[in-house]
Amino acid sequence: xxxxxxxxxxxxxxxxRGLKAAAPDSQITVIGNTGDDITLFxxxxxxxxxxxMYTLGGGINDYQGWGRQEESYTVLAELSAYGAGPDWFGLGxxxxxxxxxxxxxxxxxxxxxxxxxVLCQRxxxxxxxxxxxxxxxxxxxxxxxxxxxxxVHFQEWWVRLHAAVxxxxxxxxxxxxxxxxxxxxxxxxxxxxxxxxxxxxxxSIGTILAVPGIADAVRAKTVVGVSPIIGGAPVRGMADxxxxxxxxxxxxxxxxxxxxPALLNGWLVDxxxxxxxxxxxxxxxxxxxxxxxxxxxxxxxxxxxxALDLAQELSG
Amino acid sequence: xxxxxxxxxxxxxxxxRGLKAAAPDSQITVIGNTGDDITLFxxxxxxxxxxxMYTLGGGINDYQGWGRQEESYTVLAELSAYGAGPDWFGLGxxxxxxxxxxxxxxxxxxxxxxxxxVLCQRxxxxxxxxxxxxxxxxxxxxxxxxxxxxxVHFQEWWVRLHAAVxxxxxxxxxxxxxxxxxxxxxxxxxxxxxxxxxxxxxxSIGTILAVPGIADAVRAKTVVGVSPIIGGAPVRGMADxxxxxxxxxxxxxxxxxxxxPALLNGWLVDxxxxxxxxxxxxxxxxxxxxxxxxxxxxxxxxxxxxALDLAQELSG
Numbered sequence: 001x002x003x004x005x006x007x008x009x010x011x012x013x014x015x016x017r018g019l020k021a022a023a024p025d026s027q028i029t030v031i032g033n034t035g036d037d038i039t040l041f042x043x044x045x046x047x048x049x050x051x052x053m054y055t056l057g058g059g060i061n062d063y064q065g066w067g068r069q070e071e072s073y074t075v076l077a078e079l080s081a082y083g084a085g086p087d088w089f090g091l092g093x094x095x096x097x098x099x100x101x102x103x104x105x106x107x108x109x110x111x112x113x114x115x116x117x118v119l120c121q122r123x124x125x126x127x128x129x130x131x132x133x134x135x136x137x138x139x140x141x142x143x144x145x146x147x148x149x150x151x152v153h154f155q156e157w158w159v160r161l162h163a164a165v166x167x168x169x170x171x172x173x174x175x176x177x178x179x180x181x182x183x184x185x186x187x188x189x190x191x192x193x194x195x196x197x198x199x200x201x202x203x204s205i206g207t208i209l210a211v212p213g214i215a216d217a218v219r220a221k222t223v224v225g226v227s228p229i230i231g232g233a234p235v236r237g238m239a240d241x242x243x244x245x246x247x248x249x250x251x252x253x254x255x256x257x258x259x260x261p262a263l264l265n266g267w268l269v270d271x272x273x274x275x276x277x278x279x280x281x282x283x284x285x286x287x288x289x290x291x292x293x294x295x296x297x298x299x300x301x302x303x304x305x306x307a308l309d310l311a312q313e314l315s316g
Numbered sequence: 317x318x319x320x321x322x323x324x325x326x327x328x329x330x331x332x333r334g335l336k337a338a339a340p341d342s343q344i345t346v347i348g349n350t351g352d353d354i355t356l357f358x359x360x361x362x363x364x365x366x367x368x369m370y371t372l373g374g375g376i377n378d379y380q381g382w383g384r385q386e387e388s389y390t391v392l393a394e395l396s397a398y399g400a401g402p403d404w405f406g407l408g409x410x411x412x413x414x415x416x417x418x419x420x421x422x423x424x425x426x427x428x429x430x431x432x433x434v435l436c437q438r439x440x441x442x443x444x445x446x447x448x449x450x451x452x453x454x455x456x457x458x459x460x461x462x463x464x465x466x467x468v469h470f471q472e473w474w475v476r477l478h479a480a481v482x483x484x485x486x487x488x489x490x491x492x493x494x495x496x497x498x499x500x501x502x503x504x505x506x507x508x509x510x511x512x513x514x515x516x517x518x519x520s521i522g523t524i525l526a527v528p529g530i531a532d533a534v535r536a537k538t539v540v541g542v543s544p545i546i547g548g549a550p551v552r553g554m555a556d557x558x559x560x561x562x563x564x565x566x567x568x569x570x571x572x573x574x575x576x577p578a579l580l581n582g583w584l585v586d587x588x589x590x591x592x593x594x595x596x597x598x599x600x601x602x603x604x605x606x607x608x609x610x611x612x613x614x615x616x617x618x619x620x621x622x623a624l625d626l627a628q629e630l631s632g
Contacts, residue, residue, distance in 0.1 A: 097394030
């Protein structure tokens with residue numbers, strides 16, 4: 001079975017760990033969001049790709065969900081002693097080695113997809129991990145407050161400002177001119193099912209779908225998504241802040257309506273969101289209610305299995 | 317008193333520590349060799365500039381003479397886990413922060429001299445540290461053995477091969493087209509004395525003098541040097557291997573003859589090299605014999621004081 005997953009960071013990575021357990025004989029291709037990528041101290045940092053790679057490769061800091069386990073912060077402390085900024089992005093020493101190696105490969109002319117392949121040779125994530133594009137795409141956030149309107153990199157809003165300043169919108173620079181990375185459209189076309197894990201619908205999955213060609217390819221497939229919203233709140237992260245910025249209700253049903261029946265065929269909601277099961281605005285989307293908390297590997301594998309079952313039902 | 321010093325790495329840095337103690341009220345400008353600079357993992361590493369900066373700024377690993385004290389090697393171990401080379405250059409985590417900050421500034425368009433100034437704002441070395449040039453200059457070594465002739469970066473010969481393969485010569489790429497960094501010629505012109513510390517005469521001081529304009533400026537001044545050779549052997553490093561490659565005898569007298577009386581006015585040799593005092597081939601160079609082992613700060617300050625005394629005597 002061929003499964004293609006559009007992935008953000010922590011939520012997607014944990015879901016993928018369950019998916020591998022639920023479907024050990026499947027071929028899984030992960031199309032990772034690179035809109036969160038940022039250049040720090042000249043290093044090309046790809047937070048979402050690395051979170052997936054470290055999580056599936058056994059190197060993740062499980063407690064925080066991102067970064068390396070047994071991490072130290074010597075380099076960042078030294079950079080801070082130089083007065084070199086920014087100091088709000090938690091770059092650990094082990095993590096920095098990944099960014100150094102990636103940046104060095106990019107500098108030598110390798111595209112991001114090839115550099116990602118090299119990094120994965122070490123981590124052996126058990127999936128094919130592709131960046132959504134080899135072109136540089138960056139999500140910026142429009143902020144509007146008493147200081148007026150300004151635009152900051154997504155990471156600055158997310159990590160430094162903790163999304164406390166309301167976003168007035170998002171600008172995905174470079175997306176309109178970008179092309180999908182080699183293998184992306186093929187992986188979608190050849191997939192038996194395309195899954196949306198419980199990732200941020202706006203700045204993760206939404207950004208991947210903003211790369212010309214990807215949304216069209218996905219629309220042609222059976223697509224099953226897992227709601228990142230449980231009981232009206234994001235399980236993790238600040239998806240509600242992102243949804244508010246684009247005028248989407250932060251509910252399981254609201255996200256499904258945002259994707260729409262042309263894109264989304266099946267939708268898993270948590271049992272406490274059963275109201276979505278027969279919501280008229282979800283006409284055309286098959287909704288199922290199952291426990292959606294990824295509390296451990298068996299619980300996560302059960303969610304993945306429910307998504308695959310729904311996909312089979314829809315395809316069958 | 318204005319003192320300008322042409323500096324290599326460890327020997328120069330230790331001498332400078334003594335010089336600061338011997339002449340606390342002087343203005344010292346250090347013109348550092350950048351021929352040893354190397355790009356590793358995309359990072360611009362300036363070993364000689366950093367050795368001077370760390371030593372005078374109190375951050376050096378005193379035992380090994382280079383690198384940072386309390387150093388760790390997490391990033392390098394991770395890079396090695398990726399199979400990313402080279403692994404023979406001991407880049408520590410603290411040290412890497414310096415290279416990251418430097419590389420980031422160079423990438424933003426700052427010349428090396430400006431980046432060095434920024435790094436020194438943290439270390440406060442108490443001297444003005446200038447790279448010999450803002451242009452990229454790299455010392456390469458011609459090797460000739462049973463494998464034929466090949467050329468390697470100086471650091472590969474020095475650090476990886478431990479200079480065990482004989483050098484057939486040196487090629488200083490970029491030197492002929494380079495110009496001295498801002499302030500270099502001025503610091504020489506305004507100096508009351510120019511000092512050659514016990515640095516490598518070939519790949520350190522020789523490389524600095526290879527930058528067009530520097531040797532001419534130095535020749536117009538009172539120049540006193542400290543022999544890096546004691547009793548026919550380098551005190552540290554492998555200067556003998558470098559001297560052999562260019563056909564110069566590895567003795568205190570041999571090095572002085574190599575510089576020649578047009579460049580060198582005074583020369584300090586160790587007491588065990590007293591034979592140089594009235595060697596006919598040193599005609600035109602004032603030679604003095606003093607204890608030259610830089611065993612501690614007072615001993616090193618005494619050497620520096622002897623150099624300044626000789627310079628004063630020669631200036632009349």
